[in-house]
Amino acid sequence: MFAYIVRRVLATIPVMAIVALFVFSLLYIAPGDPAAVIAGDQATPDDVERIRQSLGLDRPFLVRFGEWVFRIVRGDLGVSIFTNLPVSTMIAQRVQPTLSLMVLTLILAVSIAVPMGVVAAWRQGTLVDRAVMGFAVLGFSVPVFVVGYVLAYIFALELDWLPVQGYTSLDQGFFPWLENLILPSIALGGVYIALIARITRATMLEVLQQDYIRTARAKGAGQGSILFLHALKNAAVPIVTVIGIGVALLIGGAVVTESVFAIPGLGRLTVDAILRRDYPVIQGVILLFSFVYVLVNLLIDILYTLIDPRIRY
Amino acid sequence: MSATALRAPLDTAPAPTPQSVAEAAPLPDVLPPVTPRRGFIGFLRRNPTIAIGAGLLLLMVFVAAFAPLLWTADPTSLAPARRTREPSAQYWFGTDMLGRDVYSRVLYGARVSLLVGFSVALLSSAIGLAIGLVSGFVRWADGIIMRIMDGLMSIPPILLAIAMMALTRASVQNVIIAITIAEVPRVSRLVRGVVLSLREQPYVDAAVAAGTRTPRIILRHILPNTLAPITVQATYICASAMIVEAILSFIGAGTPPIIPSWGNIMAEGRALWQVKPYIVFFPAIFLSITVLAVNLLGDGLRDILDPRMAKSV
Numbered sequence: 001m002f003a004y005i006v007r008r009v010l011a012t013i014p015v016m017a018i019v020a021l022f023v024f025s026l027l028y029i030a031p032g033d034p035a036a037v038i039a040g041d042q043a044t045p046d047d048v049e050r051i052r053q054s055l056g057l058d059r060p061f062l063v064r065f066g067e068w069v070f071r072i073v074r075g076d077l078g079v080s081i082f083t084n085l086p087v088s089t090m091i092a093q094r095v096q097p098t099l100s101l102m103v104l105t106l107i108l109a110v111s112i113a114v115p116m117g118v119v120a121a122w123r124q125g126t127l128v129d130r131a132v133m134g135f136a137v138l139g140f141s142v143p144v145f146v147v148g149y150v151l152a153y154i155f156a157l158e159l160d161w162l163p164v165q166g167y168t169s170l171d172q173g174f175f176p177w178l179e180n181l182i183l184p185s186i187a188l189g190g191v192y193i194a195l196i197a198r199i200t201r202a203t204m205l206e207v208l209q210q211d212y213i214r215t216a217r218a219k220g221a222g223q224g225s226i227l228f229l230h231a232l233k234n235a236a237v238p239i240v241t242v243i244g245i246g247v248a249l250l251i252g253g254a255v256v257t258e259s260v261f262a263i264p265g266l267g268r269l270t271v272d273a274i275l276r277r278d279y280p281v282i283q284g285v286i287l288l289f290s291f292v293y294v295l296v297n298l299l300i301d302i303l304y305t306l307i308d309p310r311i312r313y
Numbered sequence: 314m315s316a317t318a319l320r321a322p323l324d325t326a327p328a329p330t331p332q333s334v335a336e337a338a339p340l341p342d343v344l345p346p347v348t349p350r351r352g353f354i355g356f357l358r359r360n361p362t363i364a365i366g367a368g369l370l371l372l373m374v375f376v377a378a379f380a381p382l383l384w385t386a387d388p389t390s391l392a393p394a395r396r397t398r399e400p401s402a403q404y405w406f407g408t409d410m411l412g413r414d415v416y417s418r419v420l421y422g423a424r425v426s427l428l429v430g431f432s433v434a435l436l437s438s439a440i441g442l443a444i445g446l447v448s449g450f451v452r453w454a455d456g457i458i459m460r461i462m463d464g465l466m467s468i469p470p471i472l473l474a475i476a477m478m479a480l481t482r483a484s485v486q487n488v489i490i491a492i493t494i495a496e497v498p499r500v501s502r503l504v505r506g507v508v509l510s511l512r513e514q515p516y517v518d519a520a521v522a523a524g525t526r527t528p529r530i531i532l533r534h535i536l537p538n539t540l541a542p543i544t545v546q547a548t549y550i551c552a553s554a555m556i557v558e559a560i561l562s563f564i565g566a567g568t569p570p571i572i573p574s575w576g577n578i579m580a581e582g583r584a585l586w587q588v589k590p591y592i593v594f595f596p597a598i599f600l601s602i603t604v605l606a607v608n609l610l611g612d613g614l615r616d617i618l619d620p621r622m623a624k625s626v
Binding site: 014015016017018019021022023026029030137138140141142143144145146149150153157164248249251252253255256259260270271273274275277279282285286289290293294297 | 460461463464465467468469470471472473475476478479480552556559560563564565566579583586587590593594597600601604605608609612
């Protein structure tokens, strides 16, 4: 199993290399000449050329890519064109809100979606099942920001139960923090819940037809224990896989949700960077998000061996 | 004598039915024949999701095509004097902060969404099909292509599209290209998987044994069998492309602001949404209904075209 883990970790290296190459090319072909920007309006073409040489911008693509990767690996993501702050510092300042939002959404979505899928599979063909499947189609169809606005309108503006927007740091207490994140989490969780509930239902339907479920029923196991102990355990692998893949939805959705609810996180940083064409920041954020995404799925692959002892590598 | 007395009850008629038991009406000699409705109407009756989805989608296509004839005004004409009017008989969906008619803008916005959705679905299916076929048939290319696709897939699609848009000018064409690039890896993987499993089919072996050349095998035996899953996938891509377009426009990295698209209308209404929510809600409703229509169509198509997949999800 150790050999498998090593192999699996090594397999992520080419994937991350492709991501890095893509993200680097992004800056490489980005319009605008950094040398000309630094030289300013008064500079002669000679000045610009000198700055270009001193920055190493005149060297071949692969040499620059190699150096850039070397810097990234040491944690140096470059400097923002707009604020002149190191990109890593800007990202560090914005991590907490985004991480809070995503973790809360993850917990919320999994704890709602899995029971939904299980019940839908148990009561296949009934009204409950149809309601769950209908909800899933809706979840896939109504975009994150639409759900966000509807929720904010009902629960913040009309009912005045929760704050309309903003973010309170976790340092200022758990409940103020939670209060600000409930609506964004529900909005962000919609698609994610739909995805997980669908897969849970489909896998459970398959598992519930297995012989060992009949055996469990025959020996007198209770309905709850059959569903959640015997069946769900055996349906876990596809469900956990989809939870991992769905993190991409969370990341993409966070960018929008943070805009709707004015949460000062990485999503807002991305949007601001795009509007200002701040390429080093865009680069850094994409690199970070992709890295997290790859890491999550790597951990899940390794987790399989733990949750399902039948899997042996 | 005693023997006949014992046998006697058997000879008598069966005991009359007790009063409390109702007697069923006799069955008719011939049961009325079940005639399944054939033709178009029958098809729609048997597949209500396709009927509803296609119906709503056609309605949207109609709205987009005939927007100028549906009592709309010029969607870009400014009239600061009558800005932010509430919905009324004159301005059905109200006016925005520049006095533009929201009803006209929403109707014209259907054009952008549908254009982007259909174009991305077609383009990414065609490109993904080509890449998937090459990958499934050319052994040495498979490893390289799939590593690149894995790399691209590990960047969340919305971020990938955002990154592409950050490089180029805002235009509908660039939005289509950016979303297509983000969707291609998934289609390629799907097609490759289908191709690899089809290659193991006995009829392909038979074709090879009969001396059929590879291009002809691809054309006659592989390609037709990939069309069903690709069609289903294309509808889902169409739905997600419409959402991504709206998200890109909403965060200011999509369709240029002068073109009314649902994402743009919502982006402009964002500043005022707490006081004038209708500017955001009307495009939101249209977007959600259109995406829902496409998703329903996709679910319906999946059920009839791809029974194996229908069972799994």
